[in-house]
Amino acid sequence: MRVLSTLAAIAVTAMVVPAVAQETLKIGGIAPLSPPGGVQTGESLRDGMILAVEELNAAGGLLGKKVELIVEDTSGVPEKGVAAFERLASSEGVVAVQGSAHSAVCGAVGPVAAKYDIPFIAGECWSDTVTAAQIPQVFRVTVANSLVYSVAADWVKEAGFKNIAIISENSDWGAGVIDVFTKNLEGTGANVTSFTAENTVTDFTPQLLQLKRADPQPDLIVAGFTGSGLLLMLKQAADLGLAPSSETAIFAAGADVLEPEFWNVMGDQGVHVIGNPAGLPGKPDTEKSRSFSAAFQAKFDRPANAVAMEGYDGVMVIAEAIKAQKSADPKKIQAGLRELRWEGPRGEIYFSQDKEPGWMFQQWPDVPIFVIQYSEANQSPKDAAILWPKGQATVDEIVLKP
Numbered sequence: 001m002r003v004l005s006t007l008a009a010i011a012v013t014a015m016v017v018p019a020v021a022q023e024t025l026k027i028g029g030i031a032p033l034s035p036p037g038g039v040q041t042g043e044s045l046r047d048g049m050i051l052a053v054e055e056l057n058a059a060g061g062l063l064g065k066k067v068e069l070i071v072e073d074t075s076g077v078p079e080k081g082v083a084a085f086e087r088l089a090s091s092e093g094v095v096a097v098q099g100s101a102h103s104a105v106c107g108a109v110g111p112v113a114a115k116y117d118i119p120f121i122a123g124e125c126w127s128d129t130v131t132a133a134q135i136p137q138v139f140r141v142t143v144a145n146s147l148v149y150s151v152a153a154d155w156v157k158e159a160g161f162k163n164i165a166i167i168s169e170n171s172d173w174g175a176g177v178i179d180v181f182t183k184n185l186e187g188t189g190a191n192v193t194s195f196t197a198e199n200t201v202t203d204f205t206p207q208l209l210q211l212k213r214a215d216p217q218p219d220l221i222v223a224g225f226t227g228s229g230l231l232l233m234l235k236q237a238a239d240l241g242l243a244p245s246s247e248t249a250i251f252a253a254g255a256d257v258l259e260p261e262f263w264n265v266m267g268d269q270g271v272h273v274i275g276n277p278a279g280l281p282g283k284p285d286t287e288k289s290r291s292f293s294a295a296f297q298a299k300f301d302r303p304a305n306a307v308a309m310e311g312y313d314g315v316m317v318i319a320e321a322i323k324a325q326k327s328a329d330p331k332k333i334q335a336g337l338r339e340l341r342w343e344g345p346r347g348e349i350y351f352s353q354d355k356e357p358g359w360m361f362q363q364w365p366d367v368p369i370f371v372i373q374y375s376e377a378n379q380s381p382k383d384a385a386i387l388w389p390k391g392q393a394t395v396d397e398i399v400l401k402p
Contacts, residue, residue, distance in 0.1 A: 024068035025061065025328055027053070027318055028088035028097035029311075030081060030109070031123075036200065037076020038227035040259035041101045041307050045123050046071050047300050048311025049099065052319070055295070062322050069315070070094060074105050076227060081105035082112055089116040095328045096121065098314030101255070101307070102226060103127030103173040106138075113137040118330040119321075119337060121314040124255055124307050127172040132358035139337055139351050141313045142306075143278045143367045144359040145176030151369045152251070152276055153184035155388035159398055161220040161249075164192045165211050167233065168224030168253075169199040177224035177253050193218075199225065204233045205240070212242045221250045230254040231265045234273060244272035244401045251276065251371075258305040258381045267377065272401045274373045274387070279306035279346040281382045283368060283392070292345040293382075303380040306346075313344045338362075373398060 029049045031042035053069040061067050070092050072084035081100060088094045089112065097113065098121035100106050106125030113120035114135050122130050122140040126148060131140050156164065166181060168174035178194045185192055195207050211218055221243050223233050230252060237243045243250035250273055256262060257275040266273070281293040281304045292312060296304035321336025322328050342349050346368055354360045371388035372381055373395075385395045 023065055025063060025065040025322075026068045026070060026092055026094040027315060028085075028092060028094035029069060029071040029099040029315075030074050030084050030088070030097060030105070031071060031099045031311075032076035032101050032105075032227075033071075033073040034075045036227060037074060038101055038254070038256050040261045041124055041226070041255050042073075042076075044259065044305055044307040045099050045101060045311040047296070048304070048308035048313075049315050051292075051296055051299060051308075052312045052315035054299075056315070056319055062319055063326070063328060067319070071099070074100060074102070076102040076105060078104045078108035081109050085109040085112040085120075089118055094118070095322075095330055096318045096333055098318060099123045099311060100125055102171075103130055103176075104171055106130045107133070107172060110135045110138045116330075119318065119334045121317060121337075123310040123314055125173075127176050128359035129172050130359075131361050131363045134355060134358060134361045136362075137334060139317075139362045141317065141349060141364050141367075142310050143369060144363055145173065145180050146357065146359055147363075147365075147367065148276060148278065148369050149177060149180035149253075150184050151388070152253075152371060153181055155371045156181075156185065156190070156220065157188055158388070158390070159220075162190050163216050163218045164190055164220045164222065165214075165218040166192065166194040166222040166224055167204065167207055168194065168196055168222075169226065169229060170196045171199060173226070174199075174224045177222065181222060199227070199229050201229060202232055204236050208233075208237050208240055208242055212240060217242075217247055219248055221248060222253055223250060224253045226254040227256060230256045231262060234262075235265055235269070238266065238269035244269075246400050246402060249274060249398060249400060255307050258307065260302060263378050271374055271377055272399060274371060274398070275381060275384070277306040277370050277372060277381050279309050279368050280370055280372075280386075281305070281309070281345070283370075283382075284347055286343075286345075288343060289345040303382060305381050309344075309346055313346065313349060316344060317342055317349055375399065
């Protein structure tokens with residue numbers, strides 16, 4: 001298996017495993033592996049892909065060939081994502097591409113997938129527009145904004161928050177966070193205010209101080225940022241004594257709250273922060289889920305999270321389509337994906353062919369969605385308290401910081 005990226009040469013060397021002499025079947029991956037992208041999110045995606053390919057090769061590969069994984073770095077930048085996809089499709093000759101984080105990158109590479117007529121399995125990209133563009137080559141193994149934040153809004157209603165402030169990045173995904181929360185909370189009596197900022201912002205103090213001085217102070221802040229911006233906002237809110245506090249809870253919409261770097265930045269201040277993973281290792285409690293979690297921990301010496309599961313699932317659905325079609329022709333892989341029913345670590349994956357609402361097209365409709373709250377420092381997402389869905393909650397209510 002060969003894994004390539006546009007990281008520094010020393011990193012590339014460390015990631016390359018000599019290819020076997022026989023012909024290989026190439027699968028491409030894209031992920032943000034350098035700033036300004038969410039690097040830890042990208043690493044989780046990549047590592048999930050690596051685990052999947054190793055599992056496939058240990059079982060004999062696909063169509064009698066070893067599977068070769070080639071991962072390109074996007075830095076979370078649409079232009080770099082397009083260039084990466086172009087390289088994979090034209091120079092490397094991959095049969096499919098999966099991964100990415102940052103919805104702007106997923107949106108930019110969709111037309112490239114159409115240009116080369118090869119399937120793209122979108123990973124950690126939540127904007128409705130990714131699948132709402134209804135590009136036949138684009139499938140998604142994670143949530144859409146309208147799916148995840150309507151569920152989160154149900155939790156907000158149940159918890160009884162009345163004054164909600166949203167600070168989101170100025171992107172399709174960030175705009176979706178604001179839009180879906182606002183629409184789903186209409187008519188509930190809740191007051192929703194929102195702010196936007198560029199995703200390059202490093203100082204959120206003006207917005208946070210405005211919220212701290214507000215009367216009434218918000219009882220919930222939604223942090224709609226990704227990458228280092230999310231962690232900076234959470235840290236600054238904690239340093240100001242704004243949230244999490246006895247008056248104000250904070251909900252981190254970005255996936256970076258699931259990564260170890262969250263604790264490196266926040267320390268004990270990360271306790272009581274709320275996250276929203278699109279899957280939790282061990283749920284559902286199946287042999288597939290247990291074996292995936294154990295294999296990931298053994299290989300990477302850290303717990304798996306929802307993003308790693310997306311990386312794994314993205315490769316595996318491509319493999320299942322190839323096996324079903326007995327072909328690695330990209331057109332046939334697309335046909336296999338449309339007919340797919342595969343039991344993965346997060347449940348049975350299939351891709352809806354519904355075109356209404358628009359974002360449902362080739363979307364996995366049953367992505368497991370959770371609202372969690374950290375209850376102690378250095379806790380992994382799978383050990384955090386589950387607040388929602390109600391039927392799987394491990395605690396009765398949110399805990400505010402004393």
